[in-house]
Amino acid sequence: MTAELAGLAAALIATGLFAGLIAGLFGIGGGVVMVPAFYFVLGALGYEDGPRMHMAVGTSLAVIVATSLRSVSAHAKHGAVDFSILRTWVPWIVFGALVGGFVADIIPGRGLTGLFGFVALLLSAQFFFGRPDWQLASQMPGGAIRAGLGSFIGAMSSLLGIGGGVFGVTLMTLCGKSIRQAVATAAGFGVAIGVPGALSFVIWGLDEPGRTPTALGYVDGLGFLILAASAFFIAPIGAKLAHSMPETLLRRLFAIGLVATAFSLLREAFLGG
Template sequence: MLLGLAGVGLFAGFLAGLFGIGGGIVIVPALYAVFGLIGVPEEERIKVAVATSLATIIVTSLRSVSSHMKHGAVDMALLKRWAPWIGLGAIAGAIAARVIPAEALTLIFALGALGVAIRKGLFRSREKEQASELAPVPGGPIAAALGGGIGLLSSLMGIGGGVLGVIVLTAYGRTIHQAIATSAGFGLAIAVPGTLGFIGSGWGVNGLPPLTIGYVSLPAFALIAAMTFLTAPLGATLAHRLDKGILNRVFAIYLGITALLLLREALI
């Protein structure tokens, strides 16, 4: 089990750097399975998986965004303007998770993951690799709606916001590399308040694994975070060298299968 978690951490860290995701799209299903094996009640299992995933994304995002900044690809103006709204959305998601039934939370993750798989698998990337005309950085109500929505959905799913962020940022004229790099920064704005929210909402809940603070499992966090710390820079470096069309499709197949299995778990 420990070796499996270490492998998940290595893989998730690499994907975080390569695709600008927080790694949660890989970590949540793995943790859900592991916590099921050790007897965590079903009604709390998905919440511990999501919360622990968010905690690991703090480390992953720090490592990934620092690597992308060396390439000058992070849009700091947009990141600073959206970060407060993303953080507020993440807190709202963490608080809501306490009252959302486990089946509904599993369904949210499964449908979100399936949507990502369909987009990555069926649609060829239209993003231009050369800098295009940039749309103005959205502010005011638009920034609140987009940032808050990304934070809310990402917190409920236990992901770093990279997938949603790339879709939105490429729509505003950022190249795929700029979108991936900036979305890595979204992960930090989501993971810190989201983790704190899950710690608070899970405080005093019965039936959680040993060495758990709120909904966050400390042993799983420590092992996975250590592994992602090693591989996130490798993925970020490779992201600036490869055409990711084939990789996107392979990842989509894996993600689609995982999403369907979780969907079955939620509905049956």
């Protein structure tokens, strides 16, 4: 048992370090790494499909709060964070995250991972083949469009246990923001998603059977501590790399990460046991 726990801790530390690097580099909160990694770790320990995806998502959302705070702080030192976007978009993102946490309790996790897999493939195509100057608008939308898109980003991100970067970076680049500024600003979306999202998963999972002994609702305490501590210290390194890379390379790497994530989730959604 001791060896098993040591192996689990080592796997979670490695996952947290990589998630922190991804969070700082791409502003996506690290959830694209943590959710599938923690999901498979729980499966290896014998936990059944029922609460497994929900615990992976809930724990990821809690960790994203720490990684996003660290990441956005590092990006802010480079002057790359557009705080006007955060001030006007965060209320709607928070609303969407609360809705997503509620919906996640009644929708099977496997269907949601399959949906995200398809969405991630579509988004990656824009970064692979879209021109850097290809825009749908010259500035971020306001009014009812902002409310709808912000709520959508919050809801989908909360449902899937990811930061807002997957959708936020794409939206901002299509609305005139550079990839570097979009990555930096989207890091702040993670806090707005993670706090209400994680609280929702705690509340809705309190009475569910089949969870880990250290779980509070759908958030696993041991997983949170290890993943958050590992990711927290490595996120600034990813942010530093983001500001030293050519912009075209950053776009391609972001797209490759989305493709890898998409195929991983699709395989699990349709072929998982």
